[in-house]
Amino acid sequence: MKIEDMSVLVCDDSMFARKSLCMFIATLGVKNIFEAADGKEAVEKFAENRPDVVFMDIVMPVVTGIDALKQIKDTDPAAKVIMASSVGTQSHLKEAIKAGATDFLQKPVSNDQVKKIIENISKGVL
Amino acid sequence: MFSQFFGGYLLNSELVTKEQLTKALDEKKNTRMRLGVLAINEGLMTAEQVEHVNVTQQTVDKLFGDLAVDLGYLKPSDVDDLLHKQPTDYLLLGQTLVNSGVLSNADFEKAINEYKKKLALNDDDISGDQSEKLSVLVNEFYHFNTAENAKLYTNYTTLLFKSLIRFIGDDFTPLEASVTRSIAAERTVRQDITGAYSGVTMIACGKAEYSMFSKRFAKEAYIAAEEFDDASSGEFLNVCNGLYAVNESNEFGTEISLTPLTFTKGETLELGRECFSIPVQFTFGEVEFVISF
16 A cells, blocks of 8 residues: 555544654654544544554543543454553553554654654555 | 753853853754863863964964864873764863854863763763763752652653653753642643552643644654654654653663543643652743653
């Protein structure tokens, strides 16, 4: 799949974190980028748009990132969800992996890491 | 980080004023190191010898290094070594203060020697980034060792200053801390720590400083809007606290969680517990960090 044909969902309650990640992903050539400000909205946007990859924060109001991850994996076990959180503790890592996360990024997320993930999904190796 | 705390030391020792220091922090990026200050820092020349070379240079058309060799203060190999040394940040600050006439070479020599001696740090410690050494700086400045949960305060504050340098900029000076139970500020953002122990963390400052702080963190992604200022400053606090939580988990096996961020505008907040208020003077204004464990 070409990068420009990919679709990405970015879910973070911080407008700053969301906008800066979306801005960077757009520079990679991705045209279809969706945003969600909490876990509930993430689950809804996922069902609606079926993105190729989701970047998901953990600590969020309404529905947490972990709960949203579980709900997304329930509807689509093949969904690729990258957890991007400021709290990359051992317990959060274990919880995210147990719930089916594809990868875990510690905030502040580096552009290189995001680029690599997008490229790997484009090549079908993630 | 040595540079920022050295600035704080100069301020607390009343060798410089807050305004002089802020101006020097702003100007130091354009400062070129001179051999005299480097030689003083290395202990190769005294301030008096440097002044002698400077005065002689007014009548003799020679470079500082050549003249210092002629006068027998330095060996040619010393000059080569000094020329190849990368100037460290605190030396650039010292040089800027000397250039602007705020400090004399003798003041600088006395201050840097006393500060290094006080901290029992050598040059390798100063240029390095080992948390253990950095925590010496923090503890010496704030005397957290007298507080309950001293280690938590030291670890958190050390990480906070590293994060400020990494994400906001190095043009700041830590000011004396105080203990408070309430905060009055135009803007605040707060995140609490829960889990193995409880804690309060907060950024408090004026509206203009809040926008500048947010702009520095967001860089090119910055959007001039109050909502974005909250998002950006909040994300700084969240990232800083997240890194702290990861360190606590990895190093001590302590699991803590973070609460969602809360924001206030123009309120006086009763904190319900004793908190350390740590003001930091940036070149764009003062920002207060409030912590309690």
